Amino acid sequence: MLATLFYIAALIALTSTMAALTRANAAHALIYLIVSLLAVAVMFFLMGAPFAAALEVVIYAGAIMVLFVFVIMMLNLGDTGEDREREWLAGRNWFVPGAMAALLLIEMLMVLGDFQGVTSGNAVSPKAVGIRLFGPYLLAVEIASMLLLSSLVGAYHLGRRFIVRRGEH
Amino acid sequence: MNEFVAIAPLLMLALGATAVMLQIAFLRSVRLTAVVATVSLLLASASCFYANDTAPLQVGALLQADTYSLLFCILFTLAGAVTCVLSLDYIQHHGDEPEEYFLLLILATLGACVLAYAVHLASLLLGLELLSVSLYALIAYPNRSLLPLEAAIKYLVLSGAASATLLFGFALLYATTGTLHFSELGTALEQSDMGAALPMAGAAMILAGLAFKLSAVPFHLWTPDVYDGAPAPISGFLASVGKAAVFVVLLRLFLEANLFRYERLVELTGLMAILSMLAGNLLALQQTNIKRMLAYSSIAHIGYLLIVFMVCLDLSNRDIAIEAAAFYLIAYTATTLAAFGLLTLINEKRVEREQVQLQHVSGLFWRQPVLAGLMLVALLSLAGIPLTAGFIGKFYIFSAAVSGSNWILLAALIIGSGISIYYYLRVVFYMTKHAEEHKDAIELSPGWSGKALSCLLIASILVLGIMPQSLIAVLGSIL
Numbered sequence: 300m301l302a303t304l305f306y307i308a309a310l311i312a313l314t315s316t317m318a319a320l321t322r323a324n325a326a327h328a329l330i331y332l333i334v335s336l337l338a339v340a341v342m343f344f345l346m347g348a349p350f351a352a353a354l355e356v357v358i359y360a361g362a363i364m365v366l367f368v369f370v371i372m373m374l375n376l377g378d379t380g381e382d383r384e385r386e387w388l389a390g391r392n393w394f395v396p397g398a399m400a401a402l403l404l405i406e407m408l409m410v411l412g413d414f415q416g417v418t419s420g421n422a423v424s425p426k427a428v429g430i431r432l433f434g435p436y437l438l439a440v441e442i443a444s445m446l447l448l449s450s451l452v453g454a455y456h457l458g459r460r461f462i463v464r465r466g467e468h
Numbered sequence: 469m470n471e472f473v474a475i476a477p478l479l480m481l482a483l484g485a486t487a488v489m490l491q492i493a494f495l496r497s498v499r500l501t502a503v504v505a506t507v508s509l510l511l512a513s514a515s516c517f518y519a520n521d522t523a524p525l526q527v528g529a530l531l532q533a534d535t536y537s538l539l540f541c542i543l544f545t546l547a548g549a550v551t552c553v554l555s556l557d558y559i560q561h562h563g564d565e566p567e568e569y570f571l572l573l574i575l576a577t578l579g580a581c582v583l584a585y586a587v588h589l590a591s592l593l594l595g596l597e598l599l600s601v602s603l604y605a606l607i608a609y610p611n612r613s614l615l616p617l618e619a620a621i622k623y624l625v626l627s628g629a630a631s632a633t634l635l636f637g638f639a640l641l642y643a644t645t646g647t648l649h650f651s652e653l654g655t656a657l658e659q660s661d662m663g664a665a666l667p668m669a670g671a672a673m674i675l676a677g678l679a680f681k682l683s684a685v686p687f688h689l690w691t692p693d694v695y696d697g698a699p700a701p702i703s704g705f706l707a708s709v710g711k712a713a714v715f716v717v718l719l720r721l722f723l724e725a726n727l728f729r730y731e732r733l734v735e736l737t738g739l740m741a742i743l744s745m746l747a748g749n750l751l752a753l754q755q756t757n758i759k760r761m762l763a764y765s766s767i768a769h770i771g772y773l774l775i776v777f778m779v780c781l782d783l784s785n786r787d788i789a790i791e792a793a794a795f796y797l798i799a800y801t802a803t804t805l806a807a808f809g810l811l812t813l814i815n816e817k818r819v820e821r822e823q824v825q826l827q828h829v830s831g832l833f834w835r836q837p838v839l840a841g842l843m844l845v846a847l848l849s850l851a852g853i854p855l856t857a858g859f860i861g862k863f864y865i866f867s868a869a870v871s872g873s874n875w876i877l878l879a880a881l882i883i884g885s886g887i888s889i890y891y892y893l894r895v896v897f898y899m900t901k902h903a904e905e906h907k908d909a910i911e912l913s914p915g916w917s918g919k920a921l922s923c924l925l926i927a928s929i930l931v932l933g934i935m936p937q938s939l940i941a942v943l944g945s946i947l
Contacts, residue, residue, distance in 0.1 A: 435529040438475075442582055442594045445482060446601060448489070449575040452568050453605025459565065460611040 312338035474533035476515040484508025505570035513545040530591035535946035540584040548577035562610035576602035580713035589648040619697025634677030640670030650724035685743035695763035704808025708801040737777040744771030745884035779872035792864035799857035806846035806925040842922040857932035
């Protein structure tokens, strides 16, 4: 049965990604992308990697994607924006992604009790990940921090261009 | 303790980045920032000799300090320092708040050095991303014109696609072997009973992702636009360090994971080499923009370099192939920096659009003999004329290909070099035109640092070309 659930989640991931690619409206595309990430998280969970699943939900679907949706929606201020937003909330627009997400939730609830992963691999606990990251892979963390520094400085400089421009004109 | 010594260059660079960051936070001064950045890059370069005492040493799971990595660390940090000095006058005229430029340059160099050290797919990815993310920002740095922004976006989008391909390749290799470490990958692939299809597809995807960064044909489409749009010193950095670092890590991956076992895959690199040599040189013929011409010629040079992969197929020729690649990379880096250095010095005070058409260098010999001399030596070296570093490099590749009897590759090398002489010498021809023939020639007044640096670069190319023995001896001892 677990295998069936896995394939259902995989199907949802595929269709929602296809939908995300083909939507003309950015907000709708992002909603589908969130569903796709949630479906991948459920796949991770069913394969016996609950920690990876949690990270997928928290970081991708939670932090990054919701931020995207916020920014896109904030760009539509004013009356026309309000009309557009009302149109986005029309039933046909949220029903399909909503149904997909609900299906994923039901799958999760079904397997939540006593649970063994589909694969034979061992589940990795957050503690084990932490020990590895600050043991043999410590340098990776340090290099990643440098990577973040460079993207931060780069984003600051590039963003500054537009602030200065707007002030000038 | 030994491990700290072994990664001393990386620590120096990280320290330099922190120092520059703090200095910018307290006091904005371009000159001071440039000095701090250059000094930290030079110190990092010097610390490589210090680190050499402990080599070879595996540091953590990710990095390996050996003479191979340290040699290229010296090369990358020196190239970074040269770019710093070249950029000082240029960037002041091309963007406000020029200080962060140097911070990003140090971080990009750090990324390149991590690539030189990398023996693990994770550090490969981190180093590559550190290098590319810094480069996105550096390409778009001048904020008084829109061309750099366009170039940066092109590079960002295509480079993102390349990284995704690379990661997919990693996943396929990991699925078959369960390890990401280069040499462990080698042993695991040996014992793997899952057939060659899956790991080969993975390795091919990794090759494609890295070939994009190397801009080997058919992954080269972004190169001319990005080089043309980027500020001249960054084009030089991108063409020299950006490519050399990727080549270094690709070669190490192939050697340690012994991906040469997949003969089809290696033949693919041979095909890429032939296509790059021919397409790069033929397209360069049609350019009147020197930056675009150098972009296409850099594609051709990557083609020459990729020959060594085919030569490596035969175990007995592997040593000479690696030696040839190392020498060629060093010669190519010095030469490319010199060529783009001239464009930087010409364009120091151009704000809107860089002047890089052929007619802009017309009569340069009579106006600025030192700069013209730099360009002449750089172009002769790129063309592979004797007495320059480029000649020895090409000769090395040539003899490696002969000992591997790769006749088709050799033919492409000779045809490509023949074509290239025409377009390199065309620039020289324009430079020797009499000044009065060209009225709208631009005023030039490069600072003393630019002039000193151009003399230094000329000297290094000539020394490498006339007396390569000492470097060859070093190369021979590391491999």
